[in-house]
Amino acid sequence: MDVVVWITAASLAAWLWLLLCQGFFWRTDLRLPPRTAPGSWPDVCVVVPARDEAEVLPDSLPSLLAQDYPGRAEVFLVDDGSSDGTGEVARTLAQRHGGLPLTVDSPGEPPAGWTGKLWAVRHGITLARARGPEYLLLTDADIAHEPDSLRELVAAARSGGYDMVSLMARLRVASLWERLVVPAFVYFFAQLYPFRRIARQRARTAAAAGGCVLLRTDAADRAGIPDTIRQAVIDDVSLARAVKRSGGHIWLGLADRVDSVRPYPRLADLWRMVSRSAYAQLRHNPLVLGGTVLGLALVYLVPPAAVWAGLATGSGPTALLGAAAWAVMTVTYLPMLGYYRQPLWLAPLLPFTAFLYLLMTVDSAVQHYRGRGAAWKGRTYARPDAAPEQH
Helix, strand or coil, X not given: CHHHHHHHXXXXXXXXXXXXXXXXXXXXXXXXXXXXXXXXXXXXXXXXXXXXXXXXXXXXXXXXHCCCCCCCEEEEEEECCCCCCHHHHHHHHXXXXXXXXXXXXCCCCCCCCCCHHHHHHHHHHHHHHCCCCCEEEEECCCEEECCCHXXXXXXXXXXXXXXXXXXXXXXXXXXXXXXHHHHHHHHHHHHHCCHHHHCCCCCCCCCCCCCEEEXXXXXXXXXXXXXXXXXXXXXXXXXXXXHHHCCCXXXXXXXXXXXXXXXXXXXXXXHHHHHHHXXXXXXXXXXXXXXXXXXXXXXXXXXXXXXXXXXXXXXXXXXXXXXXXXXXXXXXXXXXXXXXXXXXXXXXXXXXXXXXXXXXXXXXXXXXXXXXXXXXXXXXXXXXXXXXXXX
């Protein structure tokens, strides 16, 4: 029992460190930084890579075409080998809704060494460069923007002198499984990449949210985007690291008016979303995987297990230490549930959700060693080789 007490005490110590020393990752008040309208609005090109997105485009593309932007803006939707008529749906929506000019094009199948999305992004950036834009907005096909989204992003980038401004789009939360898994997904992401550290130019932490990235064109050129990250499965984090390594000033925060419209109604849908890239996040290293599993168990699973073990055996110290760690965990999760407008009683269930993520991570490794790698929309990247990692 002494060993159990010490393990539980270590879990509580870990939570106290996370609470106070991990960039206050649990806070959800980091929105677009203070901004003022620029004297003249720069040209912007919007690049939307899309593969088999005909179902979600009616809920997302019109919001891009309807941007109330004072400067010149244009949208390039790159059809990445879709089989569901994505390109035709996009053209039909543009004819129906009007708004910003839309170009739909396709680069063909990606060559060896490229992921499909980044090959599509490369093609879109090539088309955009012909217009000479100062900024590129890289946004996914399932992201809906409020009419002032582009204007606010550009104003924030100009006011703060940022080379890249990214917003973590608010993901859809409707089904039971989405309620359990989605807020935790963003919570875990912020724990790995505390947003407040990302904006510090001397800090090594770098990350972005691929659904909404405003990037200065010259910063993309300096960082060699997207060629330098062409094999990256977790392309948004790799992009941010490349921009920061090249001297760029970057910023990431939570969105209020940028939303993902993609549904994940079943656990299987969420499982695929997480497991397809989880092992890539661990650099396909079995030792890192083992450490991650042990770390997740210590931080998230030990507290509730200690409470029940302490009550069952009459060990007060074990139960009290476990309850204290579980309480700190619960308190740090409350702001994210509030941001997603979810009932706060879900907070004590975070250990269960963390256990699901542990299983998803192990499954990601299993699929990798079976040669299935990061499978997504009919493509499989068996051994993706991301851009060199730096922390």
